[in-house]
Amino acid sequence: MPWGGCCPLALAMPSRRSRGSWLALAFSVGAAAEAPVHKHWLLQAASWAFPGPNGTFEAVDARVLRHSSCEEDPKWDSFRNMLVAAMDAGKVLSQDGALQDAAESLLEPLDQQSDEFFQDGGAEFMRHLQGDLSPRTSGFCFPGYQAACLMRVLRLAALALAAPESGASYSAEANAQTCANFYGKDFALEYMSSTSWPVRLLDLQVHIVNSPGVQMPMRLARTLPTGVETYDQLRQHWPQPPHSAQLTAGSVDPQGLSKACLLCRAARVTQQIRVLSVDGGHCALWLEPAITLRALFPGIVTSQLASYSSGTHCLDLMGKDAFGDEPFLANQEYFGNNPAFRAADVLVGQWVGECAKLRTHYSKPVIAYLGFLLLNDPSVGQYHAWSEPLEHFWERLAFLDACDVHSLQGLAPADGGPPCAAVYEEPQLAEAAHWQTGRRKPSVRPLSLYVRAVHDPSSSSERVLVVNRGRLVRDTMFCNTLNAIRHPDYRYSFIDQQKGMPYAEMASYRAAVMLPWDMNLVMFHDLYAMNLPLFLPDRQGLHHVALTYFSRFLRNAAHQGMPFSEHVPGRGAPPHPFSPFQLEYVEARDYWLGFTEYLRAPAVGRFASLPDLLLQVSQLDGVKVSNRMRAHNAHSFRQSHSFWSGVLGIFEKHRGPTQEADVPVPVWHFKTPWSDSLCWSQGLTEEQCCSDGPE
Template sequence: MDAVSELLDCEDSNPESPWEDLWKATSRHLISRAGQLDASQELGDLARRVVRRWGPLAMVNARRELSGDLMGRLPRRTVSSGFCIYGVMTAYFFRCFESLPPQAPAQQVASCLRRITSGPLGAMDTRDNWGPLEFSESSRWPIRPLDFRLLQEHWEACSLKSLTVEKCPDVNLQELRLSSGLGAELRGVPGAGAAVAIARQLAAPAPPPVPLWLGLNLVPGKPGARVPPTLRMVVIGSHLGSNFEPLSLVQACAARASLRLKATVFGTAYPWPEMPCTIFGQCARSRPIDDAVGLLVKQMYRPVWKPEELLELLAEGLEEPQLVEADLILCTQPMALCALLRGITDLPMLLYQAFPLVGATPLAFRHLLLLQLRETQVANPKRSSLVAYSEYLSQQVQRQTGQRPICLRPHSLYAARAPTGGGYSPDRENPRVLVSRLAGWARDGAAAVLHLSEAFAERMLRPETRIRLVFLGVQRPDAETVAGISRPFGYNELRRFRAAVYFPWDMGMLLFSELYAVGVPLLIPGRAWIAAMIKRMLENTDFGWWQVREEGSAVALPSRKSLPGSTLSWPWLSANSSIAEILQLYELTDFARWPHVTAFASLPELMVSLRTIDFDSTSQQMIRWNEATLPRSLDILARTLASLLGNQTLHAEKDESSCV
């Protein structure tokens, strides 16, 4: 643990070490709210001293050793004696502003800062194993990796205008943080809008049940009797969460309206095909539909399919008895599946969007798919209805089709009410905290966060607590403070975790809402840390944050700056997106908008939160908020279903929303 403290927090007992003096001088500079060009002589002298000791070659060698140390691949403390990554980064940072003549081009500063974040000799660059620094935030050092990004973007904007140093505002870090929406302390906090939304939801009276069966063109059970009919519905889609999220809402609508519902689920392939059968008793299979879904899942990220392949399978699937007798199709993802299916059946269809609209669609067919979905929304709203599950996706759909869909926030009723599930019931004797989801996407960062978490947990969670961190998708022998879990498990085990630490890797994940619905207290990285990770992933990887990547930005309409009711001009990101643009989109996610979610700015701060959080009270608040927002969602969905099924007096407006 001493090595981790030295490397990340710069705690060095050596009296010759410059780190404590550099830390104090940097802190005084930030408190003074001065610009970087006005750094004190003391700060400049300390920075020069560090850079002389840790020049480019020494920096490269130490950084390579650092990655091995952070990921536990080398015996602890193999890095050259006295090295401190955040101290070195800070020294390089202030050197970029030293002895600059007023007429020097702003590009000179921008280039210097760029070398720190991405240059071959830069202090932060980890191209071979990009993750450890993003997953190892110092708990005390006053300048963070995101500050480098913010100031780099500021000086690059000046260089694009061909400004000189004296003409480019010497803005301080506090001003940059505030202008980016991060706040003076660069800490992640839930969005302020959540409190307003909660108050509105709690104050609003529950709407009366909507009689879905009124006006339906179906035969009652007995002639002349007011007995509601049975609604036969088929659900088609690839992922369990995106299938059962809307299905569970339809089930709740039907129960509230005393409507019998008979639902059949086809196509579920993720996380494994047998899960709907083993947990929910949905054991029906359709070879052609399963094959169509399976084809899209296999080609999820590099699609090469042709429409005739899927159309042939789907046409055969429509002959299944459940579909022949169906009154309604609920189609989820991929949306290409739903668009093709829409064209070969007259059945009313509810399309549920928890996925990029053009995901798993070959580039040649993307605009045609979007035009078809636009036609579905505009010309036949009584025959089809498109529902998005988050405010971000809702605005993205609006940009792609020109029409804003209905937005229903996920309630994950299926997780809390599953036959093998239930509410929060943690193991209090041997409390475990689930950590998700790193193994599949964070590369070496996953090993780094596991190794560092173990070190910090040994120091900060023992002996006061018995908490053990359990990393999802990790195979390794259990230790005192950390363990791995790679086998599949159901919702009954999910509710047994004391809490969950969630590292988002896309704009929306249904495991997040499942944990929320069950009442497992959630802890997520703060917004500044998230923004730094998103930026690095966009620059250096071709995976993660798939919903927001610019590769999926096809639109069906001529380019316009914005659309009525939308707050976004371009709801996608690329490697060149600014931190402000990243944060603008992240603010629309459930991670940033839902209340009672604890944010942490570093791994040490996470350990403090795990020691101080009131798990039971937080769980109750989450469950109450989920219940308080449910009536609004059910009311919108009930009117949508009633309209699809023939009720002429009930309908939901296209832009209605229960998304917070």
């Protein structure tokens, strides 16, 4: 059960005063609001008449939603009707005396209830939303309580603005924090609470500025602008990316760095190239460059895979079909003058530290295809005996930057060594690194050609796949609830993904629904590559699902004290208004979500609630959506060909016998708490490491 309750607060309620209305805004901003937001309000507030005996739009079972909305309870139903009527009339709700009195009359008896009472109420609500129509035992209405709680918070916030000395600011935040906590672990009940109550969790969270833990998002600004009460209102005041950090349309180098490199644009691949992709622990990013580069340049590029292990983990995770007949070298030593590495023309790695070492050890052009935040690199910190202090990692990064094709505008590296290319898998990762380093690098989406499966709308089933690669309880509950609230005549069923499901089976579904558990997932590109219609939460919903692993990472004691959010010394002014590591704040979350492919990729369905999703799935034009995805995939293929042609062309131009370097390749010696002497040069192992020289 995802429930994580907290103790309710019994607070004295001041007199009613307010400035503006969150619900009035939902209708007044009109064109300024995003379409999914407007659709959410329309669906939840204006279209809940439940026409017909069993449902709305022949998508939702009205019996379940009536019950979970507490319509059989006169006091809660009366309050809900007052709320919707005030919303329809465009009233300022915090100044509606009757509505505020009704909210307080419902809250006051609950203020003294125990933590267990609210936990039981949340669990009961979950059962009702999953189809249990048994009577409520406590008279507690979960979504009604949230709506009444928000009315109290808005009134206290308005009082705090009008009378700062009243102490209402603390009371408003304490109430907001308490009410928000009732959504449970990972805010699972935010997605379950798709009822006729017009409430969203973010409207509570923008009133929190002192969260007790990283799981609870809060507001970064210490005060709200005048008249601002809700997420939608506050969002109008947030900065957009500066011109220097804006992206163009598309999923291949939206930073425009390859177009700005004239020598790269003119370069072409004419000679045979042997690519060796080196396993760095991420199976998809290991497989992706080997298959993609060979597909982009048939007859020119040959590729091979090399792993430090047996590789069976990746075979089990992705399936044998993904690997096909890929040439695969297992149990390889990367830095022992490996003949397979020597025979390659280009090496591809996943980590900055590793790629810098590969370039020096083998004197080969190297592609760093990066799918992680910079300082997640295992070569920095204390994750392994060979991990290095942070200052040496920045040296590795500068070493790669000094040979980078785009940084040098296609010119040869000054150290006389081979060129290299640092490329990120996602724009969000590339821009996060831009914030840390002050140097911008391109991002190129995975084409995911290894899925070897294509969706055919004409023969697809009537099942919808709920992607559960994250193995989160929330996803299973989400799937169960969708099936429970369907109209009896609803044609489509929702199926929770099973472990080991082949890509070909996924492609046979009508569509896929994904609640992304991280800011960037290759799984998103895998599904998109199939031309499989794909549904994700809207921007507001992503706030509470796409940061799940981030919050868990910060809470994990194993990462405490490790480098993570630091920036390069002397970076200068940050290129972005928010740090990519301030994601416990709603402003920063919203800003950085804008750089994800979840919101940038075309033809992706984005839903505001469970009924909204049911409706979109039933109205899906699978042929049209699949064709749009196919067109984007084809466009990305052409753009990728142009991008990698420039990179490999520069590699070819400068990969010949290297001239004598003006300065010798640097040798770095350093000590760590776990080893007396380590050095980085010529790929020396720890045992071979020299013990003299500067530290």
